[in-house]
Amino acid sequence: MSGAGQSSRRRLRGMVRKEWLQILRDPSSIAIAFVLPVVLLFLFGYGVSLDAKDIRLGLVVEHMDSQSRDLAGAFVRSRFFRPHYYRDIQSAEQDLTERRLDGIVWLRHDFSRRLEQPGGAAIGVRVNGTDANQARITSGYIQGVWFGWLEKYARAQGRELKTPVQLDHRVWFNAAVSSRYFLVPGLIAIIMTLIGSLLTSMVIAREWERGTMEAMMATPLRIPEVLAGKLIPYFALGMFGMLLTVALALWLFEVPLRGSFVALLGASALFMLVALAMGLLISIVAKNQFVAGQIAIIVTFLPAFILSGFIFDIGSMPAPIQVITHLVPARYFVAILQTLFLAGDIWPVILPNLGAMALMLLIFMAIIRRRAHKRIA
Amino acid sequence: MKALLQLLALVHKEFLALLRDPRSRLVLIGPPIIQLMVFGYAATFDLNDVPVAVHNADRGTLSRQLLARVEGSPAFHLVAEVASEEALRELIDERRAMLALSFDPNFSRDIEQGRSGRLQAILDGRNSNSALIALGYLRNILIDFNQTQSLRHGGPPLPAALKVRAWHNENMTSRWFIVPGIVGLLLLVVTLVVTALSIAREREAGTFDQLLVTPLHPWQILLGKSIPGLVIGLLEASFIILLAVAWFEVPLRGGLGALYLGIFLFLLSAVGVGLMISAISITQQQALLGAFLFLVPAVILSGFATPIANMPQVVQWLSYLDPLRYFLVIVRGVFLEGADAGLLIHQYWPMALIGGIALLAADWLARHRMY
Incomplete structure (x- = not known):
C-alpha cells in the first residue's frame, strides 16, 4: 500500500519535472506569468479612469x-x-x-x-x-x-439661500471617490483570469496534437496524476504573477489593503485554481491548439471584463443577465477583491463568494475528470 | 488570370481550414451573437435598481414625503428600514445596500419652522462610479423637493435655473453609447480568432514551408490569408449592426457608406495585426499570447468604457496606435451623431496606415522568419 503511494508520488514528481522543463524551454509561458501581468496592470492602472478632468x-x-x-x-x-x-x-x-x-x-x-x-x-x-x-x-x-x-x-444679497433639505453625503471606503481605487482591485481578477486560462488552455491540446498524449498513455501514469502534474507547475507560476500584480496595486497605485493579507492569499489561490481548471477544460474539450486558442480568446477576456462587476454594476443588469454572470468565475473574485482592498475582512461578503468559487472548481474538475480518459478518440 | 485562380484556390483552402472543424465553425458563429445579446444588456452605466436602506428618526410627515419620492424614482428601490445607524453600517458593509439615508430627528420640524432639515447619505464607494451616479439621482430628487417646499412656505424661487439638454442622446441612455462600441469589440475578437493562429499553426505543422515552395507569390499567400478574415468580419459586422438597430433600437442616423468604409478599413487593420502576430510566433501558444497582448490593451485604450480624455498624456499617445480607437469614433459618430465620411476622414486614414504597415510587416516576417 505504502509502496503504491510512493510510486505514485514518484510518477507525479516526474510529470511535474517534465512540465517544468517544457515551460522553461518555451519562454512564452514565463512571459504569460510575468510580463503579461505587469504590462496589463500598468496599462489598465493608468489607462482606465472614469474620473472626468479637464x-x-x-x-x-x-x-x-x-x-x-x-x-x-x-x-x-x-x-x-x-x-x-x-x-x-x-x-x-x-x-x-x-x-x-x-x-x-x-x-x-x-x-x-x-x-x-x-x-x-x-x-x-x-x-x-x-x-x-x-x-x-x-x-x-x-x-x-x-x-x-x-x-x-x-x-x-444679504439673505441666506433657503434650502429646505440640506444633504450631507459621505462616500465610504473611498472618500476621494477615486475610480482607480475601485478599478484596480477588479483588474487583478481580470488579469488572473487571462493568465490562468492562457497558461493551461493549450497544454493538453498540444499533447494530443503532437501525439505525445498517446505516448503518455502507454506509461503507468494515471489520469489524475497527469492532471495534477500539469496543474502544479502552472499554479506556482500563476501565483507568482498574482503576487506581482498585488504588489503593483499596493505600491505603485497605492490602493489601500484594509483586509488581511492571508484572506487575500487564500482567495487568490482558490481563484487561480479555478482559472487554471477553466483553461484545462478548454484544452480537453478542444483537442487541438487551434480551436483551444480560439475558445480561449472568446470566453475569457470579454466576459471577465463586462460581466464580472469590474466596471459595470451587476445589480443594474436585467435579471436573466444577472443569472448569466454567475457563470463567470471572475465575478466572485471581483466582489472579494473590492471588499478586501477597500472595506476589510467582511466575511458575509467573502464567504459566499469563496463558496461559489469552490463549487465552480469542483464542477470544472468533475467535468475534466469525465472528459479526460486514457482512450484514443 | 492564372494568379487569380491560384489565389482563389488558396482562399478556398483557408476557408476549409477554418470551417472544416465543427467546433471551429461554432466558435466563429455562436459566440459573437450570444455575446452581443448578453453584453448589450449587461454593459450599462445607468442604474435602475439601487438598493436603499433608511434610518428615519424623524416623526414628521416631510421625511415620509421625501422617501415616497425616492421610492417612486425608477432608479431606487427601498430594501430596509432600520432602527439604528449601526444597522445602516452593516447593510452597506455587506453590500446589501448601496445608498443609506439617515434623517435627523427634527427633520420635519426644522423645515416647517423655516430652517434646513438635515439628511445624511452614505454611499458604498467600492464602486465609485455607481456611487457618483446614485448621488446625482438623489440630488435631482432633492432639487425638485426643495423647490416645492420653498414655494409652499412662501419662500422665493431660485433666482436662476439650469436647463440641461443632451445632444444626440436626449435621455442619456448609456446603452446607445455602449452597443455600437460592442460592434467594434466583437469584430476585433472575431478577426483575431481567424487570423492570429493561422500562420503559426502552419508553421507548427510544417505546412508553411510547403506553401512557400509552391509557385504562389508571397503576396498571394498573404492575400489568401487575409481574405477569410475580411469576408467573415464583413458578414458578422452586417449581422451585428442589424441586431443593434432592430433589437436594441439604437438609432442609425448616418449613412451606411461611411459606416462600411470604416468597417472595411478597421477589418483591414485588425487582419494585418493578427497576421503580423501570427507571423512572428513560432508556436500557437506564442500566437495566442500575442493575440491577448494586443487585444486587451486595444480594448482598454480604445475609449470603449472609459474616455481616452481621462488618460494620462503618454497613454493617450499610445492609444493612437490602436485601430479600435478610430473605429469606435466612426461607429458612434455614424450611429448617434449622423456623421458623414467627410467629418470622419481623420479616423479613416490612420486605420488604413496601421493596416498597410502591419500587412507589410507580416509579409516580411512570414518570408524571413524560418526555423
Whole structure:
C-alpha cells in the first residue's frame, strides 16, 4: 500500500519535472506569468479612469457684466473644467458638433436683469450625450458650480439661500471617490483570469496534437496524476504573477489593503485554481491548439471584463443577465477583491463568494475528470 | 488570370481550414451573437435598481414625503428600514445596500419652522462610479423637493435655473453609447480568432514551408490569408449592426457608406495585426499570447468604457496606435451623431496606415522568419 503511494508520488514528481522543463524551454509561458501581468496592470492602472478632468467647456456670455462675469469665473476656477469663452451660441454649438467641446453653458444677454425678476434666469446647458456617462458627470459638475454660485449670490444679497433639505453625503471606503481605487482591485481578477486560462488552455491540446498524449498513455501514469502534474507547475507560476500584480496595486497605485493579507492569499489561490481548471477544460474539450486558442480568446477576456462587476454594476443588469454572470468565475473574485482592498475582512461578503468559487472548481474538475480518459478518440 | 485562380484556390483552402472543424465553425458563429445579446444588456452605466436602506428618526410627515419620492424614482428601490445607524453600517458593509439615508430627528420640524432639515447619505464607494451616479439621482430628487417646499412656505424661487439638454442622446441612455462600441469589440475578437493562429499553426505543422515552395507569390499567400478574415468580419459586422438597430433600437442616423468604409478599413487593420502576430510566433501558444497582448490593451485604450480624455498624456499617445480607437469614433459618430465620411476622414486614414504597415510587416516576417 505504502509502496503504491510512493510510486505514485514518484510518477507525479516526474510529470511535474517534465512540465517544468517544457515551460522553461518555451519562454512564452514565463512571459504569460510575468510580463503579461505587469504590462496589463500598468496599462489598465493608468489607462482606465472614469474620473472626468479637464472637461472642455464653452462659456457663452452674451453680455459681460458683474453677475455673468462672477458666474463664468466660478466655472473657470473649478478644477474640473478647461473653459473657452464665446460671444454667441452658434459658434459654440458648431464646436460642440465638431467635438472640440464637451459641454456649453449659455448666459443670455438679459441674464443679470432676469435674476431680479420673479421668473428667474434660465441658464442654457448643452452636453454631448453620445457618451451618456460622461454627459451625466459633466452636467453633475455644472450643477455643482451653479449651486455654489447660487449660495454666494444669496449671501451677497444679504439673505441666506433657503434650502429646505440640506444633504450631507459621505462616500465610504473611498472618500476621494477615486475610480482607480475601485478599478484596480477588479483588474487583478481580470488579469488572473487571462493568465490562468492562457497558461493551461493549450497544454493538453498540444499533447494530443503532437501525439505525445498517446505516448503518455502507454506509461503507468494515471489520469489524475497527469492532471495534477500539469496543474502544479502552472499554479506556482500563476501565483507568482498574482503576487506581482498585488504588489503593483499596493505600491505603485497605492490602493489601500484594509483586509488581511492571508484572506487575500487564500482567495487568490482558490481563484487561480479555478482559472487554471477553466483553461484545462478548454484544452480537453478542444483537442487541438487551434480551436483551444480560439475558445480561449472568446470566453475569457470579454466576459471577465463586462460581466464580472469590474466596471459595470451587476445589480443594474436585467435579471436573466444577472443569472448569466454567475457563470463567470471572475465575478466572485471581483466582489472579494473590492471588499478586501477597500472595506476589510467582511466575511458575509467573502464567504459566499469563496463558496461559489469552490463549487465552480469542483464542477470544472468533475467535468475534466469525465472528459479526460486514457482512450484514443 | 492564372494568379487569380491560384489565389482563389488558396482562399478556398483557408476557408476549409477554418470551417472544416465543427467546433471551429461554432466558435466563429455562436459566440459573437450570444455575446452581443448578453453584453448589450449587461454593459450599462445607468442604474435602475439601487438598493436603499433608511434610518428615519424623524416623526414628521416631510421625511415620509421625501422617501415616497425616492421610492417612486425608477432608479431606487427601498430594501430596509432600520432602527439604528449601526444597522445602516452593516447593510452597506455587506453590500446589501448601496445608498443609506439617515434623517435627523427634527427633520420635519426644522423645515416647517423655516430652517434646513438635515439628511445624511452614505454611499458604498467600492464602486465609485455607481456611487457618483446614485448621488446625482438623489440630488435631482432633492432639487425638485426643495423647490416645492420653498414655494409652499412662501419662500422665493431660485433666482436662476439650469436647463440641461443632451445632444444626440436626449435621455442619456448609456446603452446607445455602449452597443455600437460592442460592434467594434466583437469584430476585433472575431478577426483575431481567424487570423492570429493561422500562420503559426502552419508553421507548427510544417505546412508553411510547403506553401512557400509552391509557385504562389508571397503576396498571394498573404492575400489568401487575409481574405477569410475580411469576408467573415464583413458578414458578422452586417449581422451585428442589424441586431443593434432592430433589437436594441439604437438609432442609425448616418449613412451606411461611411459606416462600411470604416468597417472595411478597421477589418483591414485588425487582419494585418493578427497576421503580423501570427507571423512572428513560432508556436500557437506564442500566437495566442500575442493575440491577448494586443487585444486587451486595444480594448482598454480604445475609449470603449472609459474616455481616452481621462488618460494620462503618454497613454493617450499610445492609444493612437490602436485601430479600435478610430473605429469606435466612426461607429458612434455614424450611429448617434449622423456623421458623414467627410467629418470622419481623420479616423479613416490612420486605420488604413496601421493596416498597410502591419500587412507589410507580416509579409516580411512570414518570408524571413524560418526555423
